[in-house]
Structure formats: structure tokens, C-alpha cells
Amino acid sequence: MNWLNFLGKSKKAKSEPDNQQTKQLGSLKDAAGCLIMPKPKIANYREFLILGYDGNQRRIYASDEEVMFPDGCLITSKTDLNGVITHANESFVTMSGWQRQEIISQTHNVLRHPDMPSAVFEEMWATIKKGEKWHGYMKNLRKDSSFYWVYATVIPNIRHDVFMGYTSVRRKPSREKIIQAEQLYQTMLSEEKNQTDRLIRIN
Numbered sequence: 001m002n003w004l005n006f007l008g009k010s011k012k013a014k015s016e017p018d019n020q021q022t023k024q025l026g027s028l029k030d031a032a033g034c035l036i037m038p039k040p041k042i043a044n045y046r047e048f049l050i051l052g053y054d055g056n057q058r059r060i061y062a063s064d065e066e067v068m069f070p071d072g073c074l075i076t077s078k079t080d081l082n083g084v085i086t087h088a089n090e091s092f093v094t095m096s097g098w099q100r101q102e103i104i105s106q107t108h109n110v111l112r113h114p115d116m117p118s119a120v121f122e123e124m125w126a127t128i129k130k131g132e133k134w135h136g137y138m139k140n141l142r143k144d145s146s147f148y149w150v151y152a153t154v155i156p157n158i159r160h161d162v163f164m165g166y167t168s169v170r171r172k173p174s175r176e177k178i179i180q181a182e183q184l185y186q187t188m189l190s191e192e193k194n195q196t197d198r199l200i201r202i203n
């Protein structure tokens with residue numbers, strides 16, 4: 001299957017979950033200002049070192065626990081031109097597990113799951129930098145090492161011919177599409193392992 005054609009349809013979302021509060025707590029960052037992911041409290045998880053394009057290295061943990069995308073919910077965020085998050089809605093905060101003040105000024109790399117092939121993001125960036133809309137399926141990593149699947153639309157914000165940044169709107173994907181994406185991404189990932197790897201498995 002050509003993954004570029006692997007696009008699904010989604011139903012219009014109704015509303016965000018309510019009664020979600022963002023706690024005003026401090027966050028742990030390393031010397032480079034990257035968020036430090038807490039070690040999971042559960043026994044079974046995979047540990048990786050992930051090297052960002054900016055040269056920063058983060059330790060991440062991924063467990064097999066899935067958190068379901070709530071029905072009728074939209075997860076939205078906005079970035080500047082460099083992909084630095086300037087806005088995240090309450091659903092983003094709730095689903096990512098990070099607090100708002102932790103993720104604002106970070107990049108979405110904080111959501112990068114080790115099961116996601118780099119090629120998906122490369123194609124996404126190439127598309128949006130041309131000023132075009134991109135759609136695709138993403139497995140996102142939560143702060144507690146669990147994950148959630150989204151069907152994401154990433155839109156370049158262009159006002160009066162000036163590139164302002166990007167907006168992403170994420171909807172609930174169907175289980176059928178998630179299964180297809182999982183299979184496709186596993187194949188892509190195994191092919192990528194032969195190339196320069198920015199993802200090092202520790203355990």
C-alpha cells in the first residue's frame with residue numbers, strides 16, 4: 001500500500017471534554033530546555049534515546065497501554081513557523097498528559113512515538129512548508145508512556161500571503177484505519193532501521 005494514499009474520512013466532532021483543569025505545577029526540563037519524561041511506574045515499557053533534528057537528545061518510554069480518543073472530541077494546537085507550540089486546547093492537554101505550561105514553547109516532538117516512521121513526518125513537513133494541507137494517522141506518546149491514535153490535519157496559516165505558522169486539528173480515527181496504519185508503519189519502520197537512525201532502543 002502506498003502510505004501517501006492512506007487517508008481516511010472522519011466525522012465532524014461535536015465538542016471537547018469538559019471539566020478538565022490544568023494544574024499549575026512546575027515541569028522538569030534538561031539543560032537544553034527539553035521536557036524530561038518521567039520513568040513509568042509500570043513494569044513493562046520500552047526505553048529509547050531519541051535524537052531531534054536540533055541535535056537535542058531525549059529519553060522516552062513507551063508502553064503498550066492505549067488511551068482511547070474520546071468520542072466527539074477535537075484536539076487542536078497551533079505553532080509558529082518553526083513548529084514551536086503557541087496554543088493547545090484542553091483536549092490536547094488532557095490527552096497528552098502534559099500540562100499546558102509544559103508544552104507551550106516546546107515542539108510536537110514531545111508527542112513523537114517510537115513506532116512512528118520518520119518518513120511520515122518528513123512528508124508532512126514537506127507538504128505544509130509548500131503551503132499545502134496534510135492529513136495522516138499518528139500514534140502519539142503520552143507523558144505516562146501510554147499512547148493514543150489520531151487522524152491529524154495540519155494546515156499552514158497564511159495571512160495576506162505571509163506564512164504565520166501551522167494549526168493541527170486531530171480527530172478520532174476508526175479502529176479499522178488504526179489497524180491498517182499500524183501494519184503499514186511497522187513495515188516502514190523496519191525499512192528505516194537500515195538508514196541512519198535517530199532512535200536508539202535501550203531496553
Ligand SMILES: Cc1cc2nc3c(=O)[nH]c(=O)nc-3n(C[C@H](O)[C@H](O)[C@H](O)COP(=O)(O)O)c2cc1C
Pocket residue numbers: 051052053077078079083107108109110111112113116118121138139140152154155166167168
Ligand atoms: C502543527 C503541527 C502539529 C504536529 N502534530 C504532531 C503530533 O500530533 N504528533 C507528532 O508526533 N508530531 C507532530 N508534529 C510533528 C513534530 O513537529 C515532529 O516533526 C515529529 O514529532 C517528529 O519529530 P522529529 O521531527 O524530531 O523527527 C506536528 C507538527 C506541526 C507543525
